[in-house]
Amino acid sequence: MSTEPLLELSHVSVTFDGFRAINDLSLSLAPGEMRAIIGPNGAGKTTMMDIITGKTRPDTGVVRFREHDLTKLDEPAIARMGIGRKFQKPTVFEELTVRDNLLLSLKGLRSPFSLLFAKETAEETARIDGLLRTIRLGRDASRQAGGLSHGQKQWLEIGMLLGQEPDLLLVDEPVAGMTDAETMETADLLREINQTRSVVVVEHDMEFVRALDVKVTVLHEGSVLAEGELDQVSNDPRVIEVYLGR
């Protein structure tokens, strides 16, 4: 690859109470790429997301996003830089309406003081309407987010991610608890998003990963075990051993 990577982790390690959650992990993502991360429980997938988004600070190693060193920044700074994160458990603001959830997510005003006097602009209304169509929640726009179904909350959270207009989306187990139909729709949605943005997806669901049809990285005990096409990776004897146990 000739282009500079969008995101690059090099030799990152982090230890929690003596347990090495991430062990000399190196990973590189090209601009516009979508990558699926798989691995057994405890492989360090979520910790890796925590490190990229500033929630956890690595003991050693460098995390680069374009020219920025993310290990020196906190969560809001990293989010404003253009990295959005979707959590495993959908976390939307349950007491607010779907619309207000999306309004809060829109790229732009972030200082509390400016929000005190801010009025929703026509442009923002149009952005929200567009997002509502994308995530198919137009009819539920004025409902409280707490009343949505599990799948709808997942979609609302994806909508909030899109509202941030990030260059890189980190998506943690987006189809957990979804029906087969919803799973396939979500794969379509992520592929659509990937046309304009880079995406990292952590997922257990192999059908879903297959549907995404992208390069796969297998994590095991905090470092990269294998990387490549899904078929190639899933025939790798080391991967089989890790997944099926020894």
Added chain:
Amino acid sequence: MNASLSFRGASVTAVIVVLLTGIMAIASLLPASSPVQVSPFIMTLAGKYLAYAMLALAVDLVWGFAGILTLGHAAFFALGGYAMGMYLVREIGARGVYGNADLPDFMVFLSWKSLPWYWWGSDHFPMALVLMLVVPAALAGLFGWLAFRSRVSGVYLSIITQALTYALMLAFFQNGFGFGGNNGLTDFKDILGFDLHSPYTRAGMLFVSGLILAGALLAARYVVGGRFGSLLIAVRDAESRTRFLGYRPEQVKLLVWVFSAVIAAIGGALYVIQVGIINPGEFAPANSIEAVIWVAVGGRGTLSGAVVGAILVNLGKTLFTAWLPEMWLYGLGALFMATTLFLPQGLMGLMHHMPKKRPSEVTPEVTNPEGGEA
């Protein structure tokens, strides 16, 4: 906008407060023989309740909307009260017991020769207003900046708010601190040249208090009703999530915390003018806890509930302590337990259960809520 976030009730309460205080002010000026005359005793009580309602509103802003259970808000109330008390003490001038035009009585008694520097300008009313706003805001700003930046929250934060007000109480009890020690500041004569004991001043002050409380209600409604309010709710319910959206929750909390401290301080100033005394007892931790109970009884997170709760509980306290003084604390405790068990949303929650016109639950049209014929 979400029905639960529009707080139309706050404007209704504001109007009722202004009307009631206006009527009471007029009725207090009727001759004593009139059956509807409001006595000076009732006027003082009403003024005290309104001041407490300001404190309750301040507590509701941070507890109801930012999830910060403050157990030390009376500190800001008392600081505002002392700022006003300093001016009122200086207004006494040479009419004090010692007839000293420059020094308040307690300083003469302590044989101080001159005013401490921090009393500078305290004989001017505008200075009292500045102190009333700036000192509590600065303290709240510093406290909040340290606490929220270190991500102190929950019960730990509650405990340090208690420590804050307790430390201030101990400091103000010291004679050497320069605020009258445990006697505090009292014996006020007039404000801006108006005799504090004249029925006209009392009537005017009650109406002004009503106006200020109404204004505070509307300001609070503006703050929690708009986009900042949504962010506040978001921070209250899922603080870490807001960070990943690029917000800094500590700034959000700091802003509402300082705003709330200022409202409490204005309440304290109104209290001192109408009740006529401020002493370190106002800093007592129990006072702050009582304020939380008023809000719980009225309905947390409703604004109007804080005002209603403060007035009703204090009315109850006045009646109860006259009737069975030693039983009041048990009564208050029972009230708090009953509220928690049976009325988790307080008295305002009762109103929501009353049948109303059905809310328009699903609004299918997404575009153009104004509904103009495009």
